[in-house]
Each structure stands twice: as structure tokens, then as C-alpha cells.
Amino acid sequence: MRGKDVRLDKVMIRFGDATAVQPLDLTIEAGEFFSILGPSGCGKTTILRAISGFIEPTEGRVLIGGEDMVGKGPNQRPTALIFQNLALFPLMSVAENVAFGLEARGVSRADRLKRAQELLDLVALGGYGDKKPSDLSGGQRQRVAIARALAVEPSVLLLDEPLSALDLKLRQHMRTELRAIQRRVGITFIYITHDQGEALAMSDRVAVMSRGRLEQVATADQLYAEPATPFVATFVGEQNVLRGKLMRTIDGIATVETAVGRVEGRLRAEIGAGAEALVMVRPERIALGGNAGNSVPAKLVARHLEGPSINLDCEAAGQHFMVTMPNGPAVRDLPEDLVLSFGRDDALVFAEGALANG
Ligand SMILES: Nc1ncnc2c1ncn2[C@@H]1O[C@H](COP(=O)(O)OP(=O)(O)O)[C@@H](O)[C@H]1O
Ligand SMILES: [Mg+2]
Structure with missing residues (x-):
């Protein structure tokens, strides 16, 4: 799988009279683990929805791999989205869950299950294909959801606070897991969270947002040592x-x-x-x-x-x-x-x- 870069070019997003995302430019490199960090309501999910094609920006353009995404719906974009509510199918096996998206693409059953096995290996769940989601822990189910999202070979994986339903210990463990999975897969991850610990621990770079604005885009070390604004200085640490x-x-x-x-x-x-x-x-x-x-x-x-x-x-x-x-x-x-x-x-x-x- 190959990652693609994502570019927001003067993107602005309004709902009625309310501006959820102020005009902003942002480039996320191919293969980068990039986080968008900010308090609830600052516009993170809105940006992710514009990248994935569930909404169109009011102004500006989203480019993925250099290609303008205007007019392309979620199924026509090289992206996959994971959020907190995993929506695994409880009656299907883990392998069938992972293979689910491939059926609609006309992949044969044998190839689907082979691919599911590869993806389960990738998320370190090699032996779990025949189990049901309910047999797994919360962290394992999270990895199944990632494997399922990866099955359609996205170039960009979008993760919307995927760990927030897990307890603290598991959340911390999953940081390491997610980072390792991203390294193995090599595609671009865009991870949004209000939890600075998650963003700082996993990311190549972090964008800090407040009230629909980008406050700073930098590495975790730079954010901590050289915050650009009073907001970043007090939000991080x-x-x-x-x-x-x-x-x-x-x-x-x-x-x-x-x-x-x-x-x-x-x-x-x-x-x-x-x-x-x-x-x-x-x-x-x-x-x-x-x-x-x-x-x-x-x-x-x-x-x-x-x-x-x-x-x-x-x-x-x-x-x-x-x-x-x-x-x-x-x-x-x-x-x-x-x-x-x-x-x-x-x-x-x-x-x-x-x-x-x-
Ligand atoms: N579909 C919508 N219609 C109207 N307002 C919305 C809609 N989606 C989000 N908003 C508003 O946009 C702002 C940003 O929301 P959101 O992107 O969900 O924030 P975050 O993900 O950072 O918590 C909030 O003020 C929210 O109420
Ligand atoms: Mg959100």
C-alpha cells in the first residue's frame, strides 16, 4: 500500500451562519502519521469529513495525491474512515468482518479470506480470524476495525478519536500499536483527538486547532518547547x-x-x-x-x-x-x-x- 499526500488549499467550512473551519492551508505528507489536536468543537471532525468526502468545503479545495477531490464522494476517494463506534458485525467472524468491503468490489470468496488473513497478520491478530468480535478485547476489536478499513487499500486512513471508548490502560497500549501498524502499512494516517498525550506520543507532526483555526503545525517536541501561541503553550502540557x-x-x-x-x-x-x-x-x-x-x-x-x-x-x-x-x-x-x-x-x-x- 502506498500513502498519498493530502492538501487543504484555502479550505473554509460553514454550516449556515456558523463558520466551523476558518480558511486554512495544510499539507500532510504521504506516509506521515499526522494528528489534529484540539478541544471538542474546534472543527476536527469537520475537517476529516471534508477530506473523506462526506461534506464539501464551502470554499477552497481538498487535494489527495495532487488530485482535486471536488465532486468526488467518499467511495471515489482513496480514503477510509474509522471512528469510535466501530460497527463490527457481531454475527460474522473476524475474518468475514475484515473481508466485508471486498465483496462489493467483486473479489472472490477465496481471495477475500486470503486478504483478510494478511490484514489480520498486519494488525497482529493472525490467529483470530475464526473468532467472533464478542470474543475479543476492546483493543483487539479496534485492530479488526483497522484491518477492515485497510482491506479496500486506502492511501489515507482517517481516524476520528478511535480510542476514546477504551479505558486508560488500553488507550495507552493502543498508541504504541497504532504507531506500529502505521509504520508497517506505510500509508498516510490522519488522526484526530482532543487528547494531547495521544497526539504527542504517536505523531510525526501535530496540528493544534482552536475555534476553527490552525494555531500551529509542528512536531511534538517543537509544540512543547516552542509553542507559537498562548493557546498552544497552555493546551500542550x-x-x-x-x-x-x-x-x-x-x-x-x-x-x-x-x-x-x-x-x-x-x-x-x-x-x-x-x-x-x-x-x-x-x-x-x-x-x-x-x-x-x-x-x-x-x-x-x-x-x-x-x-x-x-x-x-x-x-x-x-x-x-x-x-x-x-x-x-x-x-x-x-x-x-x-x-x-x-x-x-x-x-x-x-x-x-x-x-x-x-
Ligand atoms: N452538520 C453540522 N451542522 C451544523 N453545525 C455543525 C455540524 N457539524 C459540526 N457543526 C459545528 O461545527 C463546529 C465544529 O464541530 P466538529 O468539527 O464536530 O468539532 P470537533 O470534532 O473538533 O469536536 C461545532 O461548533 C459544531 O457544533
Ligand atoms: Mg469530533
């Missing part, structure tokens, strides 16, 4: 957020006047002196004591043990700080008065803007 006024910028390092005093950080926006600014620092980038560039005297309010790590809830001038440290002797007997310190490189300065959690 945890942040301490300080509000303040930008005073000056020298060589990309901005000085911001905040409630806890002057803080320096890397400027991630095109704003000048006097602008309202947000300073973001990850909880694990803050150290106790030290001399890292920024230091903030604070009071320790509470400790929350997470097992291997511990979260310290601290307060300074009415501002809460979360500090995450490895659990160990160093955090056992902390005094109430602490100095929080973090480097200029560890603080990112943005223009005032929407955060992920209000």
Missing part, C-alpha cells in the same frame, strides 16, 4: 502564566513588569514596549534557589505527591506557581520560604491572547 506589561526587548529577550517583579524571557510575539504580555514558564523549568536569571521569593503552600515527581504549589504576590520536581530527599523537608528561579530561555513571552483553559 502545563504552564505558569504571569500577566504583565512589556518594558523593552533586547536581542530577543523581553523584560516584563509583573506582579512578582521584573521577569525576563524569550519574546515569542511581535509586540513592543507598553503592550500587555503573558509570560509562560513550565513547572519543571523552575528550580529552587539558584541563580538562573529570574528569581521570585515565594511561599510554599502545598505539596502534591505524584509518585516519581512532586508538585509544589507556591505563592508570590497573589500569583500561584506550580513547580514540578523529581521526588527525592531534596524535596522532603522544604522550608516555607523558597526562592523560585528560572532562566531567561525557560520563560516565553507572548502577546496577551486566548489561553486553553479560559
